[in-house]
Amino acid sequence: EWLSQYLWNSIAEVQEHATQWLWFYNNERPNTAIGGVPPKQKLALVA
Secondary structure (H helix, E strand, O other): OHHHHOOOOOHHHHHHHHHHHHHHHHHHOOEHHHOOEOHHHHHHHHO
């Protein structure tokens, strides 16, 4: 859905953007299952 909001010059550009978004989604965004803390931050607290 969010991919259709952009005009892309190449498949590689789409892949790079998708990879960056996936990293943010999995590591840096607040996660309600762990108290609204980003997983990256939570991991740093327990490591």
